[in-house]
Amino acid sequence: MTSSSLDLETQLSDLKTNALSAIAQTSDLETLEQLRVQYLGKKGQLSQVLRGMGKLSAEERPRIGSLANEVKEAIQGAIEQRQENLQKSQLEAKLASETLDVTMPGVMRSLGQVHPLNGMIDKMLDIFVGLGYTVAEGYEVETDYYNFEALNTPQDHPARDMQDTFYLPDGNLLRTHTSSVQIRYMEQHEPPLRVIAPGRVYRRDTVDATHSAVFHQLELLAVEEGLRFTDLRGTIKEFLRQMFGDDLQVRFRASYFPFTEPSAEVDVQWQGKWLEVLGCGMVDPNVLKAVGYDPERYTGFAAGLGVERFAMVLHQMDDIRRLYNSDLRFLRQFI
Structure with a gap:
């Protein structure tokens, strides 16, 4: 195993750790989308790491490529799960704020009558x-x-x-x-x-x-x-x-x-x-x-x-x- 492949493994591992941590701490959908672009976008961190695969030997590329896919799937799965949780939380908050308590007395508004x-x-x-x-x-x-x-x-x-x-x-x-x-x-x-x-x-x-x-x-x-x-x-x-x-x-x-x-x-x-x-x-x-x-x-x-x-x-x-x-x-x- 060459030093280049070890560096890429380390970078992919760190990338996965940082991404999952950031995703878990996200509190809104807008920030979550920014993280998706940051890690998985065309110019994101994963793409930058994978550019170093050109220096690897033919035997090392499949292993690093497989590892990169695992990292990508892990980040993608974490984003989707977090998105689902945030959407559910927003819906619950909206329902809670708009809930009508039918046990409470209604607000009486006097109606106009014919003089x-x-x-x-x-x-x-x-x-x-x-x-x-x-x-x-x-x-x-x-x-x-x-x-x-x-x-x-x-x-x-x-x-x-x-x-x-x-x-x-x-x-x-x-x-x-x-x-x-x-x-x-x-x-x-x-x-x-x-x-x-x-x-x-x-x-x-x-x-x-x-x-x-x-x-x-x-x-x-x-x-x-x-x-x-x-x-x-x-x-x-x-x-x-x-x-x-x-x-x-x-x-x-x-x-x-x-x-x-x-x-x-x-x-x-x-x-x-x-x-x-x-x-x-x-x-x-x-x-x-x-x-x-x-x-x-x-x-x-x-x-x-x-x-x-x-x-x-x-x-x-x-x-x-x-x-x-x-x-x-x-x-x-x-x-």
């Missing part, structure tokens, strides 16, 4: 849609014509004092009722029609327990040939029955509105007393003329109610302002 005003509007709409009405919505900023004049309330009409509103610099105003929606709807549709108009309205009222400058109305309108007050009365009684329950006592009192004739206020017997809940009447012929309908051919009836009024009565609220304060202690009662 009592919206819930009341939804209930009213369900009733009227069931009676064959179509829902229509309109502008909250209106012209004087659609809010007053087309509804038989000219500039000098005293009924305007009942609906003092907020005027804008351009001459428009914040609507005082959703009746303006009915006018616009009639301009675009021919009878027969049945329409229900919910929405926010504005009046210059002093805010107190029963009044607000901003509130919600819901108005209904039906126009066709041959409609009579008895049709209005039957519609109103059925609506109130579904809102308040069966065996409800209802009374109609004569009243006045500029856009209906005859007109009436409607009361219900509720918890031992009469409560005014809405106004109604037959559509005034002047309103029909304003939208191009022939009052000799068509008749109609209309009614309007305050949503807050119904909410306060049905939920026994003592102050309208509770509906607007966003107090969760109050609103949670309706969940």
Whole structure:
């Protein structure tokens, strides 16, 4: 055995020892790949050692070559085993960090609920849609014509004092009722029609327990040939029955509105007393003329109610302002 072969054996033995030690101490896959290139790459340490085989005799080369293969296989096997262990450790760590303990109480997140005003509007709409009405919505900023004049309330009409509103610099105003929606709807549709108009309205009222400058109305309108007050009365009684329950006592009192004739206020017997809940009447012929309908051919009836009024009565609220304060202690009662 020549000195050259002894040197190569020593180098291969040292290379194997150093490589296996370094691989065993590796803690991440990136470093492990660097070690693979360092020892087994084309320019790695094993390749550099094997370059000395050119100095060996023909008899010594097979033995050193076999030894070199053993070293290579040992290093390669150690790398693969270490890679498998590191990957397994990483997976276990990830699973441990993402483990859901099903025995722990869940994190409660409160869900949003329908506001009592919206819930009341939804209930009213369900009733009227069931009676064959179509829902229509309109502008909250209106012209004087659609809010007053087309509804038989000219500039000098005293009924305007009942609906003092907020005027804008351009001459428009914040609507005082959703009746303006009915006018616009009639301009675009021919009878027969049945329409229900919910929405926010504005009046210059002093805010107190029963009044607000901003509130919600819901108005209904039906126009066709041959409609009579008895049709209005039957519609109103059925609506109130579904809102308040069966065996409800209802009374109609004569009243006045500029856009209906005859007109009436409607009361219900509720918890031992009469409560005014809405106004109604037959559509005034002047309103029909304003939208191009022939009052000799068509008749109609209309009614309007305050949503807050119904909410306060049905939920026994003592102050309208509770509906607007966003107090969760109050609103949670309706969940």
